[in-house]
Amino acid sequence: MEILHYHSLEELRxxxxxxxxxxxxxVPTDRQRAYKAAYEREVRTAGAVGSDAxxxxxxxxxxxRYDEAALVPVGSRWARTPGRVQQAAKENTVLDAPEDEMRPTSSKPSPKVAAAVGLAALLFVGFMLTRLLGGRPSSAVQATPHASLMPTPAVSPTPTPLALEAQDEVIQGGDSGREAAYPVNLQVVTHEGADPRVWVVxxxxxAASEWRFDSDSNTASFVNGMxxxxxxxxxxxxxxxxxxxxxxxxxxxxxxxxxxxVLRFEFDDKRQVRRSETSIFRQVSPGLVLLLIGETDTDGQPTSTRTLVTATYPPEQELSRDGQVLGVNVTVQEGGVGDQLQLDDNAVTLRDARLLTDQPDLPPDTQYLLLDFDVTAGANTLDTTSWRVEFxxxxGQVYTPNSAALTYTDYAALPTEIPALSSLSASVGYIVPRTLQNGRWLVTDTxxxxxxxxLSFAVPPLDLxxxxxxxxxxxVTYITGQITTRLRIYNGRAxxxxxTQDxxxxxxxxxxxxPGPRNPAEGLTPFDILPEQAVDLTLVWYWSGEPYASMGIGEYQFAIQLQR
Structure with missing residues (x-):
């Protein structure tokens, strides 16, 4: 029986x-099919179908890319093979973790399987070499051809570590929750001009102090409710x-x-924390916490500490109630639908604003906000790439333009240049919550x-x-640092x-x-209300002096104004 052994790229060539x-x-038949599908997908993406060259x-x-970054196909995604798996494959060994025999059945591949996959994945390289050296089966080939890689190929496939077309599948593979808004993508830029590192979230x-997460290094895990x-x-x-x-x-x-x-955060601190550290989960002020999880020691056991990175939420992202940008020297003119406002030597007129709901491509509990506007350039050609257009x-939630919304607009997107002394109409769209009642559309330049x-929208009459x-x-009562609410809930149903706390x-x-961010009633023990029973609840919330609040209990929602 022939056994699959490791071959270096040079040996394969x-x-x-x-x-x-x-x-x-x-290579097992199922893996052959998977590798062929990954390869053919890249050929289609690059527009190379039908051309041997x-x-x-x-x-x-x-x-x-395999040679430089060890990228191999994993399902519908491309991922870097971990260094220890590469080394094990080169040595024709498998990674045998001590806990393998005691570990309960899991849907995640064990290190032993991962090493075998790493070895088999190398044969995907052999498959590509047959395509590179031999072309199609009908093509004539020499007995010992030599490959010559092009330094700058005309066709550039995109086997990114996490294929964009797989993001929805990854996001939906997480746990469900009741949050109206939750992260789906994280980008980190270490310095100006650097390419961002991207994770799908x-x-x-x-549950029971166990943080279950996807071991894929390109998939991050957001703790529900934070x-x-x-x-x-x-x-x-x-x-x-x-x-x-x-x-x-x-x-x-x-x-x-x-x-x-899109929320922007800035680096604050980095340190090592114990695995038992719980203060990092406190929801006391806006910010971001990143944890490097899943590291094991030489015995295969979880390490006692892990790396923690915290980031702050710069307040200059927010607009004050009078429309001025906080912390930034920006002069803002205000208006409404139908008004024409001057932006430097140019003019912007908002012609129409409308909401569009019940479209099949919308995420749950969201709708499209569609805006039509006119732009008139001044004495010089207008370069709109310096404009930032946000809602x-x-x-205080900021929304960036959504290209899918342009399917339903009356005009095309704003072009990058507008000739001097000319006018045109354009549209922009955003995906916003179904609960949206008002907001502000802001256009700024550098x-x-x-x-x-x-903008404000009519609220449908309540069905009382x-x-x-x-x-x-x-x-509702409050003192410095906390709000106390008293509720009564009566169940008149059968x-x-x-x-639950959510x-x-x-x-x-x-x-x-x-509308958010929503803080669940943390620490509340789940409870039931039997028919014809009522319950009185007293809840204490952290408060940092905000003058307004919204409170939700099931399908009911209350507006609160706090006066100091």
Whole structure:
């Protein structure tokens, strides 16, 4: 019986096409199909279908990326093979962790399987070499061809560590939750001009002190319920550990939410913390917490400490209630729909603003905000690439333009240049929560100029009817640092009502009825209310002086204004 052994890239290049085919036949059939599918997907993406020459360029580029970054296909994604797995494959050994025999059955591959995969994945390189050296089966080949990699191929496939088309699958593979907004993407830039390191973010529920997470080094884990100060775990790998070491003052973190909002954080501190440290989960002020999780020692046991990085939320991202940008020297003119405002030597007119709901491509509980506007250039050609076009809701959430929304707009997106003394109409769209009632559309340039248009939308009349449940906010009292709320919930239905800490939340902000971030009633023990029973609840919340709050209890929501 023939056994699959490791071959270096140089050794594979020296083999004939027939020898490469013989090695390829040692790969299990299911893996052959998976590798062929990954390769053919890259060929299609690069537009090389039907051309032997272009397909060889694709194969050459994939080989180059394997040689330089050890990128191999893993399902529908591309990932770097960990160094220890590479070394084990080179030695034709498997990684035998001591806990393998005692570990319960899991859906995650063990190190032993990972090493075998690392060995078999190398044969994917052999498969690409057959394409590079031999082209299509009908092509004539020499007995011992030699590959010559092009330094700058005309076709550049994109086997990124985490393929963009797989992001939805990864995000949906996490745990569900009741949060209206949650992170889906994290980008970290260590210094100006550097390429960002990107992780797709899954939601994860911590149960019985166990943080379950995806071991893929490109998939981060967000702890459900941590909205004010998100806590995100990054799986340990050699690459991720090195990237954590490179984080320092000046590092910027961009956290994209499922609503389209982008939150920016700045590096604050980096240190080692014990695994038992729980203060990092406190939701006392806006910020971001990153943890390097899953590192093991030489015995295969979890390490006693892990690396912690904290980041702050710069307040200059927010707009004050009078429309001025806090902490930034920007002159902002204000107006509404139909007004024309001057932006330096140019003019912007907001013609229309509307909401579009119930579209099949929208995430749950969201809608499109579509804006039509006119731009008139001044005496010089207008370069719109220096403009920043954002929407901010009443709670301070910032939303960036969404290209999918342009499907439903009347005009195309704003072009990069507008000739001098000319006008044109353009559109922009955003994905916003279904609960949106008002907000501000802001256009600024790099010279410190800006225009702001206030938007408000009619709220559908409340359908006032008694559905068998009565919720009363009895009182709200506060002292420095905390708010105390008293509730009464009556169940007039025939079935039992179930409540958890996620069913009751409080959002604080600097504008009326802030939609978020929502702080769940942490520490509340789940409880049931039987038919014809009522319960009185007293809840204490952390408060840092915000004048407005929203409180939700199941499907009920209350607006609160606090006067000092």
């Amino acid at each position: 020296a083999l004939s096409v027939s020898d490469l085919h013989a090695l390829w036949e040692l 272009l397909e060889r360029q694709v194969a050459a580029e994939l080989l180059k 899954q939601r994860r529920r911590v 909205s004010v100060r998100p806590v995100i775990g990054i799986p340990w790998s050699e690459e991720n550990a090195a990237f954590f070491d490179a984080m320092h003052t000046g590092t910027t973190f961009l956290l994209t939410l499922n609503t389209g909002a 901010m809701d009443a709670g 010279a410190g100029n800006g225009v702001l248009f206030r 009817h008694y559905d068998g449940v009565d919720v009363r906010l009895v009182s 079935e039992t009502l179930n409540f 069913d009751i939340w409080l959002a604080l902000g600097f504008a009326p009825e802030p």
